[in-house]
Amino acid sequence: MTPAQHEGASPPQSLGAAMLKYAGLLLLAALPLALLWNNSSWVGILATAYLFAALAAAWNIIGGFGGQFSLGHGVFFAIGAYTVARFYLDLGVTPWLGIFPAAALATIVALLISWPTFRLRGPFFAIATMAINEACFALANYSDAITGGPRGILIPFRAGLSNMIFIERWKYALLMFAFMAIVVLITVWLRRARLGHYLMAIRADEDAASAAGIDVLKAKLQGMALSAFLTGIGGGLFAMYIRVLDPPSLFTLPDIGVKFALIALIGGIGTIIGPVIGALLIVPLENFLRGWLGGDIPGGHLIILGAILVIASLFLKRGVVGALIAANRRVRGRR
Amino acid sequence: METFFNILLSGILLGGIYSLVSIGLNLIFGVVRIVNFAQGELVMLAMYATFFCFAKFGIGPYFAVFLVAPLMFLLGLAVQRLVLQPLQNEPMMQVFATFGLLILFENSVLAITRGEGYSLAGTYSRAVIDVFGLKASVSRVIVFLAATGIALALMLFLQRTMAGKAIRAVIQDRQSARLMGINVSRTYLLTFALGTALAGVAGALLAPIYTLSPYIGGNFILAAFAVVVLGGLGSVPGAYIGGLMVGLMESFAGYYVDPALKQAIWFIIFVVVLVVRPSGLMGQAGAEEVGLREQN
Amino acid sequence: MTSFLRVEQASRRFAGLLAVDSVSFAMNRGEILSLIGPNGAGKTTLFNLISGQLKPTTGAIILREDLINNLPPHARAQRGIGRTFQIAKPLIGLTARENVMVGAFLRHAGHDAAYAAAAGVLAEVGLEARAEVPAGELTLSERRRLEVARALALEPELILLDEVMAGLNATEITQVIELIHRLNARGMTFLVIEHNLKVVRAFSQRVIVLDHGAKIAEGTAADVLSDPQVVRAYLGKKHGAHA
Numbered sequence: 001m002t003p004a005q006h007e008g009a010s011p012p013q014s015l016g017a018a019m020l021k022y023a024g025l026l027l028l029a030a031l032p033l034a035l036l037w038n039n040s041s042w043v044g045i046l047a048t049a050y051l052f053a054a055l056a057a058a059w060n061i062i063g064g065f066g067g068q069f070s071l072g073h074g075v076f077f078a079i080g081a082y083t084v085a086r087f088y089l090d091l092g093v094t095p096w097l098g099i100f101p102a103a104a105l106a107t108i109v110a111l112l113i114s115w116p117t118f119r120l121r122g123p124f125f126a127i128a129t130m131a132i133n134e135a136c137f138a139l140a141n142y143s144d145a146i147t148g149g150p151r152g153i154l155i156p157f158r159a160g161l162s163n164m165i166f167i168e169r170w171k172y173a174l175l176m177f178a179f180m181a182i183v184v185l186i187t188v189w190l191r192r193a194r195l196g197h198y199l200m201a202i203r204a205d206e207d208a209a210s211a212a213g214i215d216v217l218k219a220k221l222q223g224m225a226l227s228a229f230l231t232g233i234g235g236g237l238f239a240m241y242i243r244v245l246d247p248p249s250l251f252t253l254p255d256i257g258v259k260f261a262l263i264a265l266i267g268g269i270g271t272i273i274g275p276v277i278g279a280l281l282i283v284p285l286e287n288f289l290r291g292w293l294g295g296d297i298p299g300g301h302l303i304i305l306g307a308i309l310v311i312a313s314l315f316l317k318r319g320v321v322g323a324l325i326a327a328n329r330r331v332r333g334r335r
Numbered sequence: 336m337e338t339f340f341n342i343l344l345s346g347i348l349l350g351g352i353y354s355l356v357s358i359g360l361n362l363i364f365g366v367v368r369i370v371n372f373a374q375g376e377l378v379m380l381a382m383y384a385t386f387f388c389f390a391k392f393g394i395g396p397y398f399a400v401f402l403v404a405p406l407m408f409l410l411g412l413a414v415q416r417l418v419l420q421p422l423q424n425e426p427m428m429q430v431f432a433t434f435g436l437l438i439l440f441e442n443s444v445l446a447i448t449r450g451e452g453y454s455l456a457g458t459y460s461r462a463v464i465d466v467f468g469l470k471a472s473v474s475r476v477i478v479f480l481a482a483t484g485i486a487l488a489l490m491l492f493l494q495r496t497m498a499g500k501a502i503r504a505v506i507q508d509r510q511s512a513r514l515m516g517i518n519v520s521r522t523y524l525l526t527f528a529l530g531t532a533l534a535g536v537a538g539a540l541l542a543p544i545y546t547l548s549p550y551i552g553g554n555f556i557l558a559a560f561a562v563v564v565l566g567g568l569g570s571v572p573g574a575y576i577g578g579l580m581v582g583l584m585e586s587f588a589g590y591y592v593d594p595a596l597k598q599a600i601w602f603i604i605f606v607v608v609l610v611v612r613p614s615g616l617m618g619q620a621g622a623e624e625v626g627l628r629e630q631n
Numbered sequence: 632m633t634s635f636l637r638v639e640q641a642s643r644r645f646a647g648l649l650a651v652d653s654v655s656f657a658m659n660r661g662e663i664l665s666l667i668g669p670n671g672a673g674k675t676t677l678f679n680l681i682s683g684q685l686k687p688t689t690g691a692i693i694l695r696e697d698l699i700n701n702l703p704p705h706a707r708a709q710r711g712i713g714r715t716f717q718i719a720k721p722l723i724g725l726t727a728r729e730n731v732m733v734g735a736f737l738r739h740a741g742h743d744a745a746y747a748a749a750a751g752v753l754a755e756v757g758l759e760a761r762a763e764v765p766a767g768e769l770t771l772s773e774r775r776r777l778e779v780a781r782a783l784a785l786e787p788e789l790i791l792l793d794e795v796m797a798g799l800n801a802t803e804i805t806q807v808i809e810l811i812h813r814l815n816a817r818g819m820t821f822l823v824i825e826h827n828l829k830v831v832r833a834f835s836q837r838v839i840v841l842d843h844g845a846k847i848a849e850g851t852a853a854d855v856l857s858d859p860q861v862v863r864a865y866l867g868k869k870h871g872a873h874a
Contacts, residue, residue, distance in 0.1 A: 012746040069430050116606045122426040123370035127560045130372075131602040134557055138596060194736040194745070197725070201733045204722035211682060211716070213708035213737035213785055254438050265431055270724065298450055299442030299549075306442060309435025313428040314421055 015192060022188050022272060026181050029053075029276050033177060037170040044169050045287050047241065050176035051234060053279035054183040056263035057272075058230035061187065062223045063261055064270035065196060067203025069122075072113065072129030074257035075136045076106035076228040078250035080235025082146065085153050085245055088163070095164040099236040106232025107225050114224045118217055121206075130253070137251035152246025155239065164240040172241050179237060180276065183230050187272045190226070199223045200270070231260075254302055262305070265312055268319030277320050337469075342590050343583070344469050350582025351479030352541060356555045357562035358485060358574045359533030365506045365569020366526040369419055370426075372433040374559060375552030376440035377531055381407055381538020382547055383444055386453050389542075396455060397477070400539035404532045411531025415524050437552070444549040453547040474543040481540055485533065486575040493571065502526055506569040558585075561601040565608050567615030576616060635660045635820060636789060641680055641690035642844075643673075650676040652844035653690065660788070663811065663821040665831045665852070668841035669865050674824045675717055677841065678791050681822070682714040683707040694789075708737060713787030715778040717794050717824075721766035722781075728753060728762040730777055734784030749784055756780045756810065772803050779810070789820045796827050808834055828856060840864070 029050075036042040055077065062068050083102035087093040117128040140147045147153065159167045166172055190196040198219040201209040210216050239245055250256060259282075267278025286301055293300030316323065360374045381403050388399035418436065422428045462473040493499035504512040505522050513519050545551060558581060566577025581604065585597050608615060634657040643651040651673045658664055666674050679685040681692055683704035692699050694710060702710070713734075722730045731749040739745040753759045756776040761769065769777060775795055782790055792811075796804050804827070811821060811834055825831050831838060831852055838855040840848040842864040848855045855861055 012743055015742070067427065069427050120605075123430050124564070126430050127370065127557075127564075128602065128605045131557050131560070131605060134553075135596075135599040135602045138599065142593075142596075192742045194740060194742075197729060197733050197736055197745075200725055200729070201722050204724050205720045207684065207704075208716065208720035208722060208781075209733070210704040211684070211708060211714055212734045212781055213705050214733070215703075215705045258434060258438075261431070269427075297446045299445035302438055302442040303446060306435045306437070306439030309438065310418060310432050311435075313431035313435060314418065317425070317428055 015189065018188050018192065019185055022184060023181075025273050026184060026276070029180075029280065030177055032280075033170070033173050037173075040169050043173050045284050047169060047173035047176045048287075049279045049283035050173060050180045051237060051241070052259065052263055052283055053276045054176070054180040055231055055234045056260045056267070056275035056279055057180070057183045057187055058227050058234065059260040060264045060269065060271075060275055061190060061227040061230075062199070062220070063227075064264050064274075065190070065203065066199035066220060066223045068118070068220060068224070069126040069261070070129045070224075070227075071126050071253060071257050071261070072132045073227070073231050073260050074133050074251050074253065075113075076110055076231040077235040077238070077256055078136065078140065078247075079106040079109055080232030081239040081245050081250060082140075082153070082235075083232075084236035085155055085239045086146065088240075089153070089155065094162045095236060095240050096162070099233045102236045103229045103232035106235070107229045110224050110228030111221055114221055115217075118220045118224075130257075133251060133253060133257055137247055140247040140251065147247065148245070150247060152244060152249075155243040155245075157243065164237075165243070175237065176241075179234065184272060184276065186226075186230070191272060195219065195222055195226075203270075254305065258309075262309055262312075264319075266308070266316070266319055268321030268323075269317075271319065271321040271325075274319050274321040281320070338590075340467075341469055342586050344466060344471055346583035346586030347579060348471060348475040348479050348582070349586055350579030351475070351482040352537075352544070352578075353555075353558050353562050353582050354486065354575045354578025355478055355482040355537040355540065356534070357559040357566070357578050358482070358489065358571060359530035359537070360559045361563045361566065361569065361571070361574035362489075362502075362533070363527055363530040364563055366502055367415075367419070367523045369422075369429055369527075370433060371419075371527075371530075372430065372556060373414075373436035373440060373552075374530075374534060375554065375556030376437050377407065377410070377534035377552075378538040378541065378555050379444065379547075379549065379552035380410075380440060381535040382542045382545070382551070383448070383453075383538075384535075385539040385542040386455055386547055389455055390453075396539050396542045400536055403539045404535040407535030407538075408528045408532040411528035412524060414531070415527035419527065420520070420523070437556075441549050441552060448549065450549070455543045455547075472544070474540075478540050478544070481536070482575065482578070485536065486571055489571045498522075498525065557601045561604045563615075564605055565615055567617040570615070570617040573615055573617035634658060635662075635695060636681070636822075637691075637693040638677075638681065639691040639693065641677070641687045641692060643676055643680055643685055644688045650844050651680060651687075651841075654841070654844075654846045655690075656839055656846065656849060658789070658820060658822065660820055661815065661818050663815055663823065663834055663836050665835035665838045666822060666824045666841065667826070667828070667831060667838060667855075668847075671843075672841040672864075673844040674841055675793055676844075678714060678793055678822075678824065681707075682712050682791055708785050708787070711786075711788035712791065713782035713785045713789070714791035715775075715782055715793055715795055717797075719771075719774040719778045721769065721774050721777050723767045724765070726763050726765055727758055727769060727773075727777055727780075730766050731758075731780045731784045734781040737784075738786050748786075752780045752784045755783065755813075757806065771798050772800075775799065775807075779807075783814070787819070789822065790814075792821065792823045792825075794824050794826060796825060796830055804830060832856070 033046050059073050063070055080102040083105050084095050084098040087098035087101065088095055113132055117125055120128055141150050157165060159165050198214045201212065201214060202216055202219060206216055263278035263282050264275050266282055268274025286305065289301035289304050356378055360371065363369060363371055384403045385396045385399045388394040388402060389396065418432050422432055463470050464473050464476055493503050501517045501522050504515065504517055505519055509519055562574060562577040562581050565580060566573030585600055588600050589597060636658040639655050640653045641651055642649065642653050654677060668674055680687050683702055686700060699707060722733060728749055731752050732745045735745040735748040739748050753762050756779055758773060758776055758780060761773060766777060779795060796807060808830065815821060835852050838850065838852050839846055840855055840861050847864060848858045848861050
């Protein structure tokens with residue numbers, strides 16, 4: 001009797017079916033764009049939301065599934081942004097191609113940084129990655145030649161598909177949406193694949209994981225590589241969207257590095273669609289707060305975000321998606 | 336040669352600052368095993384509170400410290416009880432929560448002060464003293480002496496008093512401590528509040544030295560983490576010596592290599608300590624094995 | 632005949648404490664060997680030396696004539712050593728099925744193959760009805776079985792069971808003994824730490840006794856359990872062996 005024919009054993013859902021299910025959810029996420037494509041300011045918010053959803057989903061690979069709380073993803077983001085910008089400005093390489101060396105470079109740096117720091121357990125890993133972020137912030141301010149120093153890099157506006165520069169904002173939003181969809185579908189694959197299971201095992205219990213045949217360091221590095229690669233691409237897209245790159249806008253933790261994690265938290269750490277929901281909640285909220293408070297109360301929107309972080313970590317640990325799943329199980333009763 | 340001694344002195348005094356800031360953090364790490372990303376902000380809050388005492392009531396920082404430290408102690412009790420105790424067994428959520436507090440404190444102060452830079456410096460830091468023929472600012476020497484004094488006092492406290500012994504027991508083995516009848520929760524509360532009060536002392540004494548900014552906490556937190564990793568968790572002498580070493584390293588690197596690269600120094604310290612001696616100079620458990628799974 | 636597993640003069644020291652003291656024994660393929668001894672005798676430490684969580688301070692661990700002292704745990708799992716932990720370590724955040732798949736992925740690279748293999752193991756240990764339950768919600772007995780299942784999914788040749796019966800009721804114990812016999816009939820080798828001496832008598836072909844880290848007896852269950860030195864170690868001078 002082959003194992004799969006055991007009575008009561010449910011056959012596995014195929015990868016295709018899983019992808020279709022999430023493609024459906026992603027289309028729902030596209031709905032706001034479809035409805036509001038005319039409204040430039042909303043479209044701008046959506047573009048940013050989709051991008052940050054993708055970045056949060058990328059962070060989620062190593063932070064959520066893998067349980068390795070990285071505060072250093074801003075570094076990979078920045079490397080992606082600066083590299084695409086430089087390739088475009090200095091070498092005339094279209095960003096559509098430039099994102100690949102950018103992502104590769106981000107990945108290499110990620111591996112170099114991670115190899116010593118993955119020895120650290122738990123929050124010490126977070127601290128070390130925070131130190132890296134700050135160190136790179138200083139380096140970026142310092143190396144005028146590559147990053148333009150404190151003043152940064154300005155990418156002149158020259159519209160064109162091959163430049164990845166668009167007049168209409170909805171085209172950017174579409175681009176970001178596509179990127180988000182790709183990252184989410186990659187997570188769908190990952191969740192089922194060996195690496196995904198290994199990362200989750202590592203998050204749960206590293207000793208049990210290694211007794212189960214998992215080379216923990218190797219799996220962490222693989223997860224980090226994938227995460228950094230995707231984050232680097234995101235940085236490149238950001239560069240062509242914002243077209244002004246300076247160290248503060250890339251390395252400030254509450255705006256970038258911690259934001260990815262915050263979005264994943266609100267949406268649901270370690271879930272697939274969580275980052276999307278988190279971004280669609282947080283990005284518009286932040287925008288609104290900035291408008292409402294920003295002028296009168298400097299830093300006002302961040303006070304609220306800080307409070308959200310504290311409250312979410314106490315009461316919404318599993319994020320919106322996690323809370324929904326838990327409620328669903330309670331309603332259905334234990335199986 | 337005189338330059339060398341100047342750098343040496345400046346490194347030692349900087350080390351005193353780092354020691355003072357880190358002693359509280361180290362205790363918290365060692366006992367409660369909680370990463371407190373907001374520790375630097377606690378120092379910052381104390382600095383502003385000290386400035387407030389001076390600006391509003393004319394109380395100098397060296398007196399204000401006796402007001403500020405107890406207030407910070409109370410703040411510490413609140414934070415531990417309301418935010419950290421519920422998150423005892425969830426290291427990732429602790430990072431989120433304390434980072435959230437960091438953002439909250441930083442921006443609250445920003446909002447209240449509207450980004451105006453305040454400074455006590457004028458009134459206090461002009462005083463200069465002669466140390467072995469070199470010039471050193473009085474306020475920095477005071478910080479160094481305070482750090483040394485506090486380190487000694489804390490060591491005595493841990494060795495000689497019941498509360499101190501309870502703390503040391505929990506550092507070593509919280510399960511056994513619990514079995515011995517030590518109220519571990521109360522020890523956590525006390526230790527965190529104590530660590531916060533120490534941050535308060537640091538803030539008060541540092542107010543004359545730095546120009547106040549809501550973002551100054553960020554400066555301290557990374558250096559403090561480097562000190563804790565280097566010195567070893569839960570070791571007061573480790574924090575003291577670690578602080579001096581980090582100060583010296585930063586001072587020398589700043590002069591001979593480049594001042595802009597000091598953040599890189601902290602990261603390098605992490606990596607090197609990790610590879611060479613994970614438990615730090617004097618710690619009982621290292622950054623490597625502080626398996627936060629055993630946090631209950 | 633070359634032995635399957637050989638432990639030669641293995642010792643493990645922790646600062647002042649000699650937890651395992653020059654222990655030597657050998658196992659052949661298909662054996663069921665029980666490791667018994669009072670609390671603190673060093674049994675779990677010996678397990679850790681064999682499965683790789685700890686390295687011996689001196690001595691050798693030899694698997695199929697290869698010295699494996701320096702192999703990390705995951706490499707030893709790859710070579711065919713599976714183990715359970717005394718306090719079960721279910722992988723929280725994953726369902727029972729996913730827990731077992733983690734083990735299965737060692738031998739099957741793709742999702743569907745691992746899924747199928749895991750389904751088989753789940754059926755083997757009787758957890759197939761609870762496959763979709765999150766590991767954190769399983770009962771103690773189910774967690775024990777999950778531990779075993781995850782180790783089985785590695786398709787090991789040697790499996791180390793650390794007090795797998797503790798806390799189980801009589802029915803559950805019988806089920807586990809049946810499982811062990813079933814797997815043993817297919818050629819799996821077992822090294823079992825057990826406190827329940829009745830169980831030890833029921834399935835062990837050979838028994839080794841540790842006390843204060845040293846091996847004090849080796850032989851069949853009957854021989855060993857009537858050895859006065861063993862009785863003394865367990866129960867003190869006044870009592871006779873009972874189980």
